Amino acid sequence: MEYWIRRIRTLLSYRLFTLLLLGIVAALTFLLLFSNVRVETYNIRLFSVSEETIRSPKTIIDEQRTEIEQQRAAAEVADIYVFRPEIVDNRTSLIGSIFDFATEFNIDLQQEDNRAASDQVTDDMLEDLKDALSADVSENVTTAIDDHVFEVLLATPDSELENIKNIVLNQIDLTMDSPIKADEITASRNQIENQLLSFSIEENLRQAVTALGQFAIVETNIFDEEQTEAIREQARGAVDPVQILEGQVIVQEGYLIDRDIYRQLEALGLTMNNETITPLLGVLLFSFIVVAVLYFHFSSWNIEEEKKQNYLTLVSMIFLLTLSLMKVTELVRELDLMEIGYIFPVAIASMLIRSMINTRLALVVTILLAASGSIVFNDSLTGSINVEIALYFLFSGLAGILFLSHATRRTHFLRAGLFVGAANVLILFSMLLMENVQYTIMDFLYYFLFASVAGLMASILTIGLLPLFEAGFGILSMMKLVELSNPNHPLLKRILTEAPGTYHHSVMVANLAESACEAIGANGLLARVGCYYHDIGKTKRPHYFIENQMNSQNPHDRLSPEASRDIIISHSLEGAEMLRKYKLPKEFVDIAEQHHGTTLLKFFYYKAKNDGEDVYEEDYRYPGPKPQTKETAVISVADSVEAAVRSMKDPTSEKIKELVHSIVQDRLKDGQFNECDITLKEIETIKRVFCETLNGIFHSRIEYPEFKKEQERKAQA
Structure with missing residues (x-):
């Protein structure tokens, strides 16, 4: 892949x-x-029999059913009527005004026969009264009241007319004291007619005042359309929307699809024509x-x-x-x-x-x-x-x-x-x-x-x-890393048997690198296992590396600086090839190639110069590339630090600190960290961790007096 x-x-x-x-x-x-x-649709027709049970695939609002319920709730709201007392006052004032105008325009006849008196009422008198009643008024009463009523009023003496006026106005007040709706007007007019019958009034005059009383009775309990509509709207809003719930059975298998069911299926988009x-x-x-x-x-x-x-x-x-x-x-x-x-x-x-x-x-x-x-x-x-x-x-x-x-x-x-x-x-x-x-x-x-x-x-x-x-x-997972750290791996067994000094050196470098990587948030396990393999190339010529020279002569003493250079530099390239051959992860190959970066083989470079050879510094540098990751950068420093401290005589805390600082500064000045994303703050953390770890490894041991004397006695013996 x-x-x-x-x-x-x-x-x-x-x-x-x-x-x-x-x-x-x-x-x-x-x-x-x-x-x-995807909503499944059905090939169904109105008034057909459903071939399967159909459920709602979603929850929607049934608009039509909701509208019906809202209209029902609004219809249940009773009409709102408002009693208007000012209408009562207006009607009584109107009737009183009719009596007052009649008193002003009537003839003062003293005959007892009202019919005879009414015969003397001229047309001019009637017209004058009607003109006065129809002038500057909102309601022209002359068209609603028969002329005979006005003639009777004009023919009635002032004293009697005043008495009749009081009776009629009182009865109007009593009748209209209770709210009167439009459908109650007839009953109220009959009521005032019956009330006036209880008074002793001449028949002709009674008919006239009864007509005036009935004319005064109008609707006082008025229908309030605005308030009624507001309450009905509130009732509509209080109705919860009718929902077709998700999973609800719309129609059972074998049941008829009526209009309401078909409408619900259409609303849900389940019919073929509603995709x-x-x-x-x-x-x-x-x-x-x-x-x-x-x-x-x-x-x-x-x-x-x-x-x-x-x-x-x-x-x-x-x-x-x-x-x-x-x-x-x-x-x-x-x-x-x-x-x-x-x-x-x-x-x-x-x-x-x-x-x-x-x-x-x-x-x-x-x-x-x-x-x-x-x-x-x-x-x-x-x-x-x-x-x-x-x-x-x-x-x-x-x-x-x-x-x-x-x-x-x-x-x-x-x-x-x-x-x-x-x-x-x-x-x-x-x-x-x-x-x-x-x-x-x-x-x-x-x-x-x-x-x-x-x-x-x-x-x-x-x-x-x-x-x-x-x-x-x-991919190199943690579990894979643990498997590769097994000493039974062919390459680790090879380095252990053929270059035991290099193996020990790799383990020490691994301890340093893992601690430093974990301190800066890098992959400590990758650094540790990568260190086990980083010097695998030394197994090609193990005795040319000082850690494997056990009390034997250094072969480099017999070689030219160029030959020694080639042998030392080749261990990183040969190691990378061996790792590729064994199909180890790319990260390990990178560590083998990059852990020396492009550093200078100073010993052999200066040896060649001292021999008087015309040499170039680039010829004595590792081919690189420089470290590309934090883990490789840490390993490169740990490799040099461990080797340098191990070669020190009587290492102390101060000496170790100075040595670590010197190696790191040399790498910084040489630009070996320029291609990885390590920071100066992280480098300071790495230096501190290296010093702490190395002090724990190479700490001075306390010699007890008794033990020292025993050792001297054995040496003399």
Whole structure:
């Protein structure tokens, strides 16, 4: 896999490779999720018999039913009437004015026969009264009241007219004292007529005043349209929208599809003539969000492009593989297994990425898979989102990340799987209990089994897939590093048997490098194991290196500086070739090539100059390249420091400190750290850790007096 990725990378630029890969991820994500959001339509007709049970795929508001309920609530609101007392005052004032004008225009006849008096009322007198009543008034009473009434009033003497006026006004007040609606006017007019009958009034005059009293009776309890409509609107607003709930049965199999059912199916978009592309757009947008998250995460990651492409390809494969397994698991729901999603081992993605790359990226993928799982395991309701399964997947993935920290053995993965299973059970039970639904013991046992199996399967699948991804992508995980640190590895056995001094030196350098790397946040385990192999090239000619010269003559004394230079420099190049031959990780090859950088072989360089040769400094430098990573930079300094301190006589704390400072400053001035991202602050931390570690190794030992005397006595003997 790594080979093919490298081949594709040579043909495409980083940006084009990234866009192409993310485009593939988006397309496959869309294809895997679309069937879970695509609303299934049915070829059904009105008044036909349903061939299957149809459920609502989503929750919507039934607009028509809601409107009916709102109209019903508004219709139940009674009309609002408002009593207007000013109408009573206006009507009594009007009737009183009629009597007053009649008094002003009547003739003062003293005859007892009113009929005879009325005969003397002239047309001019009647017209004058009517003109006075119709002038400057809002209501022309002369058109509503018969002229005979005015004639009777004009013919009635003033004294009697005043008395009748008081009676009529009192009766009007009594009748209109209670609110009168429009449909109560007739009853009120009959009431005032009956009341006036109880008074002793001449028949002709009674008829006239009765007509005036009935004319005065009008509606006083007025319908308030504005207030009524406001209350009705409030009643409409108080009606909860009628919903068609997700999962609700719209029509049972074998039942008739009537108008109301057909209307609901149309509103849900389940009929053939109501197909919609909105689910397609939704899953398309979701796929874009997934790849956008991955793109921005990798674009902000400050690592070399080759490694970034490698990681992006790996993460994409793990994401798509996990999503595909989700889809396969979701298809098993046809077996009618309750909540099949809870058995899915979603933590495999989190554990794989955490063990091979880092925690941050594992967390990002966990969130993306939790969101995707909420769509895949949507309880067979297309278009819905399963929030419970999303939370379950999220916490399951988080548990896999947390409990897999510093996993170096396969048993650690199994232990993490058990913890993930326990976390699955806890989060699942918490959600079940919050639902406040009565579950049986068998239900809880069923969920417990699913959640536990999911955790165990996650660890087993991670153990099985991890070597495949490591080999395919050249990923160096912590577990792989621990395996490579085994002394039984052929190369380590070779260096131990053929160059034991170099092996001891490598172990000492490993101790220094691991401590320093951990202090600055670099990969300490990579530094340690890389140190075991960094001088493997010395096994080609072990006796040409001082740590392997056990009380024997130094062969360099018999060689020219050029020959010695070639032998010393070749150990890094030959070591890199040996590591490639045994297919060890690229990181180890880089450490072997870079741990000397382009430093100068000072001893042989100055030896050649002292011999009078015309030499160039570049000829006595290692070919490099310079250290590219923090780990390699630390190893390069640790290698020189350990060798220098080991050659010191009576090393003290001050001597060690001065030596470490001198070596580091020499590397800085020589520009050996220019191509890695190590900082001056980190370099100071490295120097401090080196001094502390070396002081612990080469500390002065206390000689007890008795022991010293015994040693001297034995020496004399």
